[in-house]
Amino acid sequence: MTVSLSLSDLTIRFGGHVAVDAVSATFRPGELTVIVGPNGAGKTTCFNLVSGQLKPTSGQVMLDGRDISNWSPAARARAGIGRAFQLTSLFPDLSVLENVRLAVQAREGQGASLWRRARALTALRDEALQHLADVRLTDMAQLPVSALPHGDQRKLEVALLAAMRPRVFMFDEPTAGMSVDEAPAILDLIARIKGDPDRIVLLVEHKMDVVRALADRIIVLHNGALVADGPPDEVMALPVVREIYLGADAAAPEAMA
Numbered sequence: 234m235t236v237s238l239s240l241s242d243l244t245i246r247f248g249g250h251v252a253v254d255a256v257s258a259t260f261r262p263g264e265l266t267v268i269v270g271p272n273g274a275g276k277t278t279c280f281n282l283v284s285g286q287l288k289p290t291s292g293q294v295m296l297d298g299r300d301i302s303n304w305s306p307a308a309r310a311r312a313g314i315g316r317a318f319q320l321t322s323l324f325p326d327l328s329v330l331e332n333v334r335l336a337v338q339a340r341e342g343q344g345a346s347l348w349r350r351a352r353a354l355t356a357l358r359d360e361a362l363q364h365l366a367d368v369r370l371t372d373m374a375q376l377p378v379s380a381l382p383h384g385d386q387r388k389l390e391v392a393l394l395a396a397m398r399p400r401v402f403m404f405d406e407p408t409a410g411m412s413v414d415e416a417p418a419i420l421d422l423i424a425r426i427k428g429d430p431d432r433i434v435l436l437v438e439h440k441m442d443v444v445r446a447l448a449d450r451i452i453v454l455h456n457g458a459l460v461a462d463g464p465p466d467e468v469m470a471l472p473v474v475r476e477i478y479l480g481a482d483a484a485a486p487e488a489m490a
């Protein structure tokens with residue numbers, strides 16, 4: 234079934250503060266949408282509402298035509314909404330490869346008979362190795378997760394997400410804290426994922442070079458509200474967006490980099 238995801242008047246209040254304010258948007262498969270906005274604009278809160286860490290005060294998150302606004306994060310993950318794992322939820326003493334293999338196995342489920350499962354172990358391992366190769370972590374496969382440097386931990390988070398094969402991929406600043414040498418591994422993988430016509434990809438990102446490289450569409454949040462939504466060139470040229478990023482004396486668009 235083709236995946237569909239939409240937000241309808243999505244709103245959350247924390248006391249008197251409206252962190253996400255009546256946001257409506259429909260996301261299309263085969264499209265990568267970047268959510269941008271200044272610090273405190275509501276980007277991460279919006280992600281939390283989609284992945285289930287938060288429930289809206291009003292409005293809906295709709296997946297495949299069903300209102301999932303009050304579903305748990307686990308139920309949403311089973312329905313295909315995938316957000317990068319926090320490494321704290323992994324098995325830190327197991328190897329990098331074992332962790333990815335377990336993620337692939339979890340996706341495949343436990344239905345097969347014992348001998349078929351035994352035969353499938355090689356296939357699971359091969360797929361896990363491929364996910365590691367995709368984020369250029371092959372050399373780290375045998376290390377315990379706890380021994381990975383920060384940048385490699387971020388890569389592993391993405392490899393684990395890819396192993397789950399979600400229908401909606403959610404990346405929250407996936408290259409934050411990475412060196413310039415490390416980031417391309419992640420960006421190349423996201424570029425490949427967004428080429429899949431059956432996946433929706435959502436990205437929260439501050440770095441404008443990453444936004445430019447990957448975005449099919451940009452949504453701008455400001456004070457919790459959606460103030461712009463459309464193709465990157467059009468959105469970045471809008472006076473309201475230039476004002477948010479640059480102040481009233483908006484200069485050339487390059488200054489947004």
Ligand SMILES: Nc1ncnc2c1ncn2[C@@H]1O[C@H](COP(=O)(O)OP(=O)(O)OP(=O)(O)O)[C@@H](O)[C@H]1O
Pocket residue numbers: 247250252270271272273274275276277278279
């Ligand atoms: N659990 C919470 N309780 C109270 N206020 C919250 C909570 N979570 C977020 N907020 C507030 O909601 C607003 C939006 O925060 P959010 O983290 O979503 O912004 P953001 O756009 O992701 O910012 P950044 O780019 O700095 O990560 C902020 O004013 C924040 O302080």
